[in-house]
Amino acid sequence: MMGKAVMARTSISGFEKVQFRAGMLSLAGKVAGRAMLDLVLPPRCLACQARVATPGNLCGRCWQGMAYLAAPVCARYGTPFSHDLGEGGLSARAIMDPPVFDKASAVATYQGIARSLVLSLKFNRRRDLAEPMGSWMAQAGRELIMPETLVIPVPLHRFRLWQRRFNQSADLARVVAREAGLDWDPMLLQRARRTRQQVGLDSSARQTNVRGAFKLRNGWENQVHGRPVLLIDDVLTTGSTVAACTKVLRKAGAVSVDVLTFAVAVNEDGHEDR
Numbered sequence: 001m002m003g004k005a006v007m008a009r010t011s012i013s014g015f016e017k018v019q020f021r022a023g024m025l026s027l028a029g030k031v032a033g034r035a036m037l038d039l040v041l042p043p044r045c046l047a048c049q050a051r052v053a054t055p056g057n058l059c060g061r062c063w064q065g066m067a068y069l070a071a072p073v074c075a076r077y078g079t080p081f082s083h084d085l086g087e088g089g090l091s092a093r094a095i096m097d098p099p100v101f102d103k104a105s106a107v108a109t110y111q112g113i114a115r116s117l118v119l120s121l122k123f124n125r126r127r128d129l130a131e132p133m134g135s136w137m138a139q140a141g142r143e144l145i146m147p148e149t150l151v152i153p154v155p156l157h158r159f160r161l162w163q164r165r166f167n168q169s170a171d172l173a174r175v176v177a178r179e180a181g182l183d184w185d186p187m188l189l190q191r192a193r194r195t196r197q198q199v200g201l202d203s204s205a206r207q208t209n210v211r212g213a214f215k216l217r218n219g220w221e222n223q224v225h226g227r228p229v230l231l232i233d234d235v236l237t238t239g240s241t242v243a244a245c246t247k248v249l250r251k252a253g254a255v256s257v258d259v260l261t262f263a264v265a266v267n268e269d270g271h272e273d274r
Contacts, residue, residue, distance in 0.1 A: 046132060065113040074093075077091060077236075079091055101231070105259070130168065137260055150223070151173050152245075153167060189215075
């Protein structure tokens with residue numbers, strides 16, 4: 001009996017060795033394949049196409065050109081301050097025109113490299129940018145993520161979606177939801193009517209343009225009721241679009257609506273308190 005037990009243990013040990021060797025060979029093959037691919041198609045900077053060490057990154061120069069957001073920022077709009085106003089500090093904009101959403105956060109201000117990435121994703125169909133941009137957004141929006149949070153992208157009208165073939169906000173939302181381990185639904189919020197592009201419109205015109213433009217998918221209000229919602233868009237400018245979406249979500253019973261974007265527009269000097 002003792003001999004059989006020893007033989008069994010020896011057999012299992014041998015099998016584990018075979019598994020280990022197979023795993024190492026597989027890993028070595030993947031590493032070699034990655035090295036070969038990098039040799040043929042070396043990783044490039046997401047913004048300027050300069051060579052970088054690993055895929056999905058910025059080169060050192062472009063990294064320094066990104067106006068990343070960090071404290072101190074406005075507690076509502078997430079826009080940067082030039083000096084610390086203390087916990088819960090509000091910009092003049094947040095005081096005079098409080099947003100209907102609870103809180104907004106972004107990766108960077110809408111200038112330089114950040115602006116270039118947003119425009120490339122949206123208009124140059126660089127959908128590959130959604131992966132790294134969405135990952136950065138998930139990191140920037142950590143404080144906005146709560147249990148049962150539902151991730152919803154700002155929708156495109158079906159005609160514009162047909163023209164563009166994709167919704168950049170939905171691409172970003174998919175990555176954010178995956179990175180944060182959250183539910184997401186790209187079809188729950190819909191654009192009920194076609195609107196003009198917001199580019200070039202002042203704040204008043206933007207609000208008029210999107211008034212009544214959004215609705216929830218018929219019969220799906222229960223998916224929002226009682227849940228916190230994280231609304232995803234590529235850039236926050238005047239906030240008219242996300243405000244119109246927020247009103248629809250609150251009417252459906254969302255307990256809170258936070259906004260997460262890749263970039264946020266600020267004054268020319270880059271701060272909200274000047």
